[in-house]
Amino acid sequence: MRNKAINFKVTILMPVYNGEAYLNEAIDSILAQTYTNFNLLIINDGSKDNTQAIIESYSDSRIISIEQENMGVSRSLNKGLSMIDTPYVRRHDADDMSEPWMLEWQVNFLEKNPDVAAVSTRCNFMTENSKVSELHLQPKDHIFEGKELIYAQRKHFEPFCPVVHGTVLCRTSVFNEFEGYRTEFLTSEDNDLWLRITQKYKFAILNKSPYKLRLNPGSATQMHKSSTRFFRNLALEYADERIKKGSDPLMRGEQIGNIEYERGLDNFKAISNKGMLYPSNHLSFLYKVAVAARDYKLVSYLIKESLKVGWRLPQTWRGILFPILGEQNIKRAISLKQKLKK
Known part of the structure; x- marks a missing residue:
């Protein structure tokens, strides 16, 4: 020291x-x-x-x-x-x-x-x-x-x-x-x-x-x-x-039971249909923070990585666009769509 x-x-x-x-x-x-x-x-x-x-x-x-x-x-x-x-x-x-x-x-x-x-x-x-x-x-x-x-x-x-x-x-x-x-x-x-x-x-x-x-x-x-x-x-x-x-298992000297979770990284699993995997690791809370913080470098990276695996999925595009458009604009668009249907 x-x-x-x-x-x-x-x-x-x-x-x-x-x-x-x-x-x-x-x-x-x-x-x-x-x-x-x-x-x-x-x-x-x-x-x-x-x-x-x-x-x-x-x-x-x-x-x-x-x-x-x-x-x-x-x-x-x-x-x-x-x-x-x-x-x-x-x-x-x-x-x-x-x-x-x-x-x-x-x-x-x-x-x-x-x-x-x-x-x-x-x-x-x-x-x-x-x-x-x-x-x-x-x-x-x-x-x-x-x-x-x-x-x-x-x-x-x-x-x-x-x-x-x-x-x-x-x-x-x-x-x-x-x-x-x-x-x-x-x-x-x-x-x-x-x-x-x-x-x-x-x-x-x-x-x-x-x-x-x-x-x-x-x-x-x-x-x-x-x-x-x-x-x-x-x-x-x-x-x-x-x-x-008044106590829990560790306090009573017991051990944590079988740990049933996926060890290691939450990586994408390879699938045969390319472009059909939703990129949850990229379009996560981190993506929303990056958009709100105007960190365009990170936003660009996350979008590119998302499209590599999920470009064929509509939910991928929604996941990309909704945080950019903002909640109020999305609500207005939904309201307008409902009015047009009537």
Whole structure:
């Protein structure tokens, strides 16, 4: 380690694997925070690119870096948590960005609300080219019902997790009480942890969006959709079981049963009829974000890749055109079509 954390109030925990493309942007956004009483613990999880060189290019004494063999996200996070002795821990992903006022705002919130265990915020989605969509936020508007904040409950976790992992500032004592992330969850380990915390403590979600979450075709979220669905559903099942029985299988020392999901990438399957495969991997949420963010380079790429496999399908063309035309224009077109039929 380059530096030992002394008298800091917050540790920002950032695991990274092969993050050279966006790591500078993430680190720069952290070092630009108006709240400065923090250190940044970066765990280089066996990167094979220039990640370590990028980390070492910074001379800020608040940065601590650890190099290790690849352990995976949850184990890396737990290792980081075991090293932290500051009162608060802030998560931050290695390809995302925070507004300069974000950390100060969160620390002030927890300082003023000692009965709250953790606080997260909303995020805007951005593309691999750092183009931000102002239309796509998580969690969505309706969950707040016009309020400045809500406290996360089980009902808020469907259909999507309301807690954006990279936005969480949590009391270190709470992380330690729950022994961090359960590594049995190969993905969605954060969903599992937030559900466990919310069943005992207040977990605030603030109705502001100071965090920019990057989507790209090669991200874990995009590439492991089936496994993510499996483990997210499992986290929900375990939460319901804790409500009914007071514990879940892992708490009782049992193992996760047969994992029935498609391992590996959600790749297209080869079929004989060319042009007849709907390109769901390309015409996904990422495509809608790219259109809204006006990332024309990415939009062009996704359209070309979609047409390679699905050019003969009407739904492919609808999937391409509808986000471009916009919801209001589509409604007008449908209304006009219905009038013409009369």
